Amino acid sequence: MEGKVALVTGAAGGIGAAVAGELCRRGVAVAAVDCDADRLSWTVGKLVADGARAEAFSVDVASRAQVEAAVAAVEDRLGPLDFLVNSAGVLRMGEVRDLTDQDWAETFAVNATGVFLMSRAVAARMTGRRSGAIVTVASNAADTARTQMAAYAASKAAATMFTKCLGLEVARYGIRCNLVAPGSTDTPMLVGMGVNGDEEKTSIIDGIPKDYKVGIPLRKLALPSDVADAVVFLLSDHAAHITMHSLTVDGGATLGG
Structure with a gap:
């Protein structure tokens, strides 16, 4: 992968930052994209200090104009994109009866429309070069009903099927499109769900019967690096004959479903 160029969205922290870091360690030049400019600058600063070739691009992925301008700038400054990670x-969070119109719209704007806009902009350039790989980080909630997560699960289901359809359309150009579907991962998003300490983490691992949620058979939460490793595998030549596939990384929480 050395010498390749990647664009990673959500790169300021969590899974996105782990993906950016792993790609940098493999010699990939990384365009790190996020709307949190301050946190993104700090994350990219660490990568650069470690000798990586990485640049920060503050972008709202739900904005077509910002996405298209960013993709053009990335290719101008770093070179043609080989990889995209959404x-x-x-x-x-909230039960459907309590979700606001804004909750729904903002969730889909980032989780679904953002994937569409970024993938469209990058794929349009990749097709002319007849090469490239795209990985979308979805969720095991895309296929498994969860209480209080209707908007999130629906948006990830949309991103999942979009990515597979895109993969079908661009396969003739040699471009692969895959997904990684994490389960509960030790990131700031998990903290946002109210999982703040050991007791809450244990309950996730053990399962929550009242919410119809089984536990995690491997008896641990995923680390961002676990998900990043799966993403990098699907981008790499080790996955050269894999496309339109969703790789679940949830410690068995969805029982292989």
Whole structure:
């Protein structure tokens, strides 16, 4: 992968930052994209200090104009994109009866429309070069019903099927499109769900019967690096004959479903 160029959204922290870091360690030049400019600058600063070739791009992935301008700038400054990782995501918790129009719209704007806009902009350039790989970080909630997560689960389901359809359309150009579907991962998003300490983490691992949620058979939460490793595998030549596939990384929480 050395010498390749990647764009990673949601790169300021969590899974996106882990993906950016792992790609940098493999010699990939990384365009780190996020709407949190301050946190992104800090994350990229650490990568650069470690000798990586990485640049920060403050972008709202839900804005077509910002996305298209960013993709053009990335290719102008770093070179033609070989990889795209859609990792930006937001979570709005609440039962459907309590979700606001804004909750729904903001969730889909980032988790679904953002994937569409960024993938469209990058794929349009990749097709002319007849090469490239795209990975979307979805969720095991895309296929498994969860209480208080209707907007998030629906948006991830949309991103999942979009990515597979895109993969079908661009396969003739040699471009692969895959997904990684994490379960509960030790990130700031999990903290946002109210999982703040050991007791809450244990309950996730043990399962929550009242919410119809089984536990995690491997008896641990995923680390961002666990998900990043799966993403990098699907981008790499080790996955050269894999496309339109969703790789679940949840310690068995969805029982292989």
